[in-house]
Amino acid sequence: MLFSSLNFLFVFLPLTLLLFFLVPGKIKQLVLLFTSLIFYAWGEPIYVLLMIFSILFNYIAGLDLSAMAPCRARKIKFIVVVVVNFLILGFFKYAGFFVENLNAILPVEIPNPNLSLPVGISFYTFQTLSYIIDVYWGNVRAQKNIISFAAYVTMFPQLIAGPIVRYSDLQEELDHPRKVSFPAFGEGVAWFLTGLGKKVLLANNIGQTFEAIYALPQDERSMMAAWLGAICYAFQIYFDFSGYSDMAIGLGKMMGFTFPKNFNYPYTAKSITDFWRRWHISLSTWFREYVYIPLGGNRNGTLKHLRNILLVWLLTGFWHGAAWNFIFWGLYYGLLLMIEKYVTGKVLVKLPAVFQHLITLILVLVGWVFFFSESVGVAFTYLKTMFLPTGTIIGSTFVYYLTSNWLPLLIMVLCSCPAFYNVFFNLSKCFGKKAHVARAVGYLLVFAASIAYLVGASYNPFLYFRF
Amino acid sequence: MNQQPTQTKMLNVYTVIEILLLCGLAVFLVLLLRQEPKTEKSIEDLQTPILKELNLDVMQEGADQDVKRVFGLNAEDYDGICYYMPSSEMDVCELLLVKLKDNDQKAAVVSAAQARLDTQKQNFDGYGTNQTALLEDAIIDTAGGCVLYVVAENPQAADDAFHDAL
Numbered sequence: 001m002l003f004s005s006l007n008f009l010f011v012f013l014p015l016t017l018l019l020f021f022l023v024p025g026k027i028k029q030l031v032l033l034f035t036s037l038i039f040y041a042w043g044e045p046i047y048v049l050l051m052i053f054s055i056l057f058n059y060i061a062g063l064d065l066s067a068m069a070p071c072r073a074r075k076i077k078f079i080v081v082v083v084v085n086f087l088i089l090g091f092f093k094y095a096g097f098f099v100e101n102l103n104a105i106l107p108v109e110i111p112n113p114n115l116s117l118p119v120g121i122s123f124y125t126f127q128t129l130s131y132i133i134d135v136y137w138g139n140v141r142a143q144k145n146i147i148s149f150a151a152y153v154t155m156f157p158q159l160i161a162g163p164i165v166r167y168s169d170l171q172e173e174l175d176h177p178r179k180v181s182f183p184a185f186g187e188g189v190a191w192f193l194t195g196l197g198k199k200v201l202l203a204n205n206i207g208q209t210f211e212a213i214y215a216l217p218q219d220e221r222s223m224m225a226a227w228l229g230a231i232c233y234a235f236q237i238y239f240d241f242s243g244y245s246d247m248a249i250g251l252g253k254m255m256g257f258t259f260p261k262n263f264n265y266p267y268t269a270k271s272i273t274d275f276w277r278r279w280h281i282s283l284s285t286w287f288r289e290y291v292y293i294p295l296g297g298n299r300n301g302t303l304k305h306l307r308n309i310l311l312v313w314l315l316t317g318f319w320h321g322a323a324w325n326f327i328f329w330g331l332y333y334g335l336l337l338m339i340e341k342y343v344t345g346k347v348l349v350k351l352p353a354v355f356q357h358l359i360t361l362i363l364v365l366v367g368w369v370f371f372f373s374e375s376v377g378v379a380f381t382y383l384k385t386m387f388l389p390t391g392t393i394i395g396s397t398f399v400y401y402l403t404s405n406w407l408p409l410l411i412m413v414l415c416s417c418p419a420f421y422n423v424f425f426n427l428s429k430c431f432g433k434k435a436h437v438a439r440a441v442g443y444l445l446v447f448a449a450s451i452a453y454l455v456g457a458s459y460n461p462f463l464y465f466r467f
Numbered sequence: 468m469n470q471q472p473t474q475t476k477m478l479n480v481y482t483v484i485e486i487l488l489l490c491g492l493a494v495f496l497v498l499l500l501r502q503e504p505k506t507e508k509s510i511e512d513l514q515t516p517i518l519k520e521l522n523l524d525v526m527q528e529g530a531d532q533d534v535k536r537v538f539g540l541n542a543e544d545y546d547g548i549c550y551y552m553p554s555s556e557m558d559v560c561e562l563l564l565v566k567l568k569d570n571d572q573k574a575a576v577v578s579a580a581q582a583r584l585d586t587q588k589q590n591f592d593g594y595g596t597n598q599t600a601l602l603e604d605a606i607i608d609t610a611g612g613c614v615l616y617v618v619a620e621n622p623q624a625a626d627d628a629f630h631d632a633l
Binding site for chain 1: 474476479481482484485488489491492495496499500535539541543569570571573574578582585586589
């Protein structure tokens, strides 16, 4: 079930909130668990069993590790638990990829399991791993209440597309649930509606333009049309994913949980390093805390630092999908970050800010081409159209798509910058004591427009669903 | 004061539970792998028996652009698509049969079909009694690496034909 579906907005969410606030405090987590399982089972009921296994296994493993004194047996158990988690993720997400590649390079015919990917498996596996690792390191106490632990893993607001909420971030709120105040609930609603607007009004709209441009035969796609397509995709994925994250954060706030911010205006970044401090922050944080720093980070000399960067970005790419283009995308960023760190970084900061933005945005757009292309070959063909003036430069398709999309594009440029939101808040202050009413009217307009769009349109994909 | 953990043995009650859970997982995976092999038949072979169960007077064959417009799906992303759309604004009978390239696509196609059905229900809610009744009986089904969405007088017959054809 998508947050931006009518079923969710008008049936699931109202009923869940009603039930959540009607029951006494101690039962709230049980309600959250129950409704989250229904939410998950909506699409793929069979994979609820896999999630229940993951909950039980990691819950027991957490208790087991916390009951043991530091010793070799404890270390072995920890490794086994981590390996089991990765094997499950690997089996469902990567088995097909490995089988296809083995069949291609070896004289073998291994049957492809061809299983559908359990929705959100990458997110909840990383969350349970954060719990196991932190328990092993002694950073958090093992959760003794299985309902609280299961509620953490299954929590529907962030279950299928993050943010990746580390157990340590939520432990306090799970152990000592707070009463949700009316202002906090209102803040949650505002986050949710902002996210809904981003997803439905912006991402869905521009997504159709991107798909139309991407679907053009190569000889009909001019250089400028290729650039426009990449720009449209950059906006689509940003508003799609950050919109979904905002909705998740909002739902969390409505239920008394504080999820970490996942995006911080990434397209205002002045460097690739800066971009990744602002894009999918929860994933970058996870890799930094559990892979990069344990490997030594930048502390053990240049060569090991380079190795650590490459490894982390290889894994980041692979996390996004079992395909070579994602691996390439990850390595592309690893390489850019290494170059920025050791070669161009000091030069870049001396350039005027506008050039820093421009260079960063171009590099990010190139990255998105690897991300949206179905193969590395297709990506290079697309990039060739973008950078080599071998065919039409402008073309009628570019003119058509630009003239029919200039306003949404302009709105998206504005919505990608913090200044736009500051203007909204400052304008609402003109209403004095009724500023909150003015803001509420603004959010209601976004809600009404989103519903009008959802009722009339059947195009409502969600890009990060497949990860 | 917190009690310090003292256990150092590899085997304890938790380990036994973990092993039992892993056995359960192994059984689950075996059962999962044994279910639903992907059909080897082409989309043309699959659609013929289904179309025999439908009244084609109220439907017309849709092009790839119609699939894109109505469902938001790119025909070239799939092994095959058969789409018969309502022949007029007041008709609701339609058929979408998608042969997936891989099972990862299933959720997106089902979601697109569900969104189409919801939209149609909204469109006819309140005044199109016959249409609403047909939409209420609509079937979205998945089997053999295919997704079927059918709105028809007798959608069950079409669904049965779909399963027989796989």
